Amino acid sequence: MAGIIEPRTLSGFMELLPQDQVVFEKIKNQLEKIYLQYGFYPLDTPILEDSRILLAKAGGETEKQIYRFTKGDTDLTMRFDLTVPLAKYVAKNYSDLTFPFRRYQIGKVYRGERAQRGRFREFYQADIDIIGDGKLSIINDAEIPSIIYSIFTGIGIDEFIIHINNRKVLNGLFSLLNIKDYSADIMRTIDKIEKIGRENVKAEILDMGVSEDAIDKILETITFKGSKEDILNYLGQFTGKDETFDTGLEELTSVVNNIKGFGVPDEYVMIDLAIARGLDYYTGTVYETFITGHPEYGSVCSGGRYDNLAEYYTKKSLPGVGISIGLTRLFHVLSDNGFLNRKHENPIDVLVIPVSDQVENALTVATAFRAAGINTAVYTETAKLKKKLTYANKLAIPFSVFINEESAENVELKNMESGDQVTISVDEAISQILAAKAELGKEKFVEMKK
């Protein structure tokens, strides 16, 4: 042997300790559960694809950040998002799919960005999309916020606001102010308003050659404050002048009205005319989600409506609406701020401890526990009793069960937190452990401090 290689993990690649991984998995499972409840199909696509497929659209910035290489005569790229693979998938399997096609995908994506704290090169995205064939009802745009609401309240993030806008409203506004040619640039600038402030946004747009009057009207509009009704009423002043604007306002109104029907409390949703989602990709409704009191985390769930998912792979018109959660980053933020509920960090319900070296009874009891759906570890190493208990304590296993050589019928059940110890039957032990497990199941995975 030549010697020891220092074991390290690449920077920008999240690799969790076991107790953190448990919480991560529970959050990931919760997302899947909600996606399934909303009628989405799971999907899994390769991490490696032909570069021609993944880079059909990509511009300069994407090219720089990707992991791309050749093997044999194949030019390969590691996927940098889940949207491009979805576009390929839907175009490829068009005739086998039933539309609207609703799919979720939770998977790793790769971006070779400069590594820095909180930025990852390998990270999970959790995406859902609803794809129509030729058309897709605006009701779907109203369903998305209810999914976001269920996801975040489901994992324990209770205070957040979903910001909604419609790109057609902005585009229409630019059009009726005769500054349509600057739309894309203005939107990119508007997107930065939280970061750089109103005055700097104004200066940047002035530099483009847009008149001060037009800028003021835009800034007045996008920073107009009020209830959803107030904002919709305010926007009413522009109707009848531009078709795109009118469509946008109609869509926005429909989305806002239908969100209630999906059971989302009013205070979780706001119209925010200042969010534009820089990407050209979006064509209608757009979403961003901010945790209340924590604008510094950025949007934790974003997305929107697009007219054409797969234009690079098919001539079919495939409009859709979707959102994406950057799960690795979200977990990092929650963990880093001490917001994870530590009660969830252990996956084992009970440790079965044979008090002597005879393990047969312990195995019988463990088998009964597992059959009852209890996650059971058996301590089968030769060790003093104290060491066995230390194992349970270190792993924060809630119960230990001591098994002697005489009986596999009665056991000593020890609650590791309270220290209480009782002699009971295996069936009674099962009941107590399952009851505690059910209690834990009610605990959310995240506890935001007030």
Added chain:
Amino acid sequence: MAGIIEPRTLSGFMELLPQDQVVFEKIKNQLEKIYLQYGFYPLDTPILEDSRILLAKAGGETEKQIYRFTKGDTDLTMRFDLTVPLAKYVAKNYSDLTFPFRRYQIGKVYRGERAQRGRFREFYQADIDIIGDGKLSIINDAEIPSIIYSIFTGIGIDEFIIHINNRKVLNGLFSLLNIKDYSADIMRTIDKIEKIGRENVKAEILDMGVSEDAIDKILETITFKGSKEDILNYLGQFTGKDETFDTGLEELTSVVNNIKGFGVPDEYVMIDLAIARGLDYYTGTVYETFITGHPEYGSVCSGGRYDNLAEYYTKKSLPGVGISIGLTRLFHVLSDNGFLNRKHENPIDVLVIPVSDQVENALTVATAFRAAGINTAVYTETAKLKKKLTYANKLAIPFSVFINEESAENVELKNMESGDQVTISVDEAISQILAAKAELGKEKFVEMKK
């Protein structure tokens, strides 16, 4: 737009249609459930690692098959198994782990092999390992078959046999026959006995320069047929002559005896002295699992005991025992042979259909269904009723619910299979749908034809 790029997926990369993906996910979840029941922690390691780490041991064959490239000045490799990353992980986090450390990992690995039917370049492995610090009780080796048993019966594969051997028995035998120097070569040859037959194995070993007497003794031993007791008795003749052999026989006996304690029916386990698991890596117990009547599928779950997990990354002695299931290949075999239970191919429990364009009542009902844990899709597109029903039929959704404009209290529930339709309250509908879901939950994911 320059034109359409044909959407394709790289050969050797499994990409399933939605209905197949659903079954795949359910099988994967079942594996996770069982691993958790046996007290294993989830683990997730990066797909990309520093090449120095992943290739610390790798020989020529591995080098050829890997996906390796450089980005900037980093030499990167996509993981080709889950064992090397585990070794790195345990060495790296040694002081933060509690031993025995039990972990499962289900993840994709990459091998750039020549693509052929049933061979994949990207595929899931589902691994478990139990790692000791300095030592690890042989009882763990007896627990592994009970996990294999729970996994396979859990997904619906009822007829299989776990073949067990111990490398020390074979090594000891070679030693006491004075042919120790040929051990590795002989084991590799023995591993092929099913494929090439006894006579060819004999010829190959003769070519190595081993005496015919020794070969005959070895072949007599490894092909000796009988019950576990018969084989252990037969092996008794060699005891007292070689320490390694004696230890191996003791371990094998202990494993076989303790397997019963873990609740595995006798007929699912056999001693098979002919399996050697060619890899040098294993040092004691070895396992292979064959589906009864289908030797052509090869071993669907293999593994064994090793003395030292992480010798390339730490001087600590970390013995362990583990198994791996090639999940992608297993799924391919089951699917290809029509063994998947098609009742599991749809993830949606009910389709809510508004009979008019008014969707509000439909949304209210859908929200109630979801709160009850029912996977609910709402058909919100503008379409004729017939088209809406076609959607439910195409997706094989078991129930449709029709909602009119008058009431969100009473609904028309239609059983899509029987065609029965009843007007009932939302609560009653929930009960019926949940009952059907519970029935489906009893169905296994795999149905092997007799």
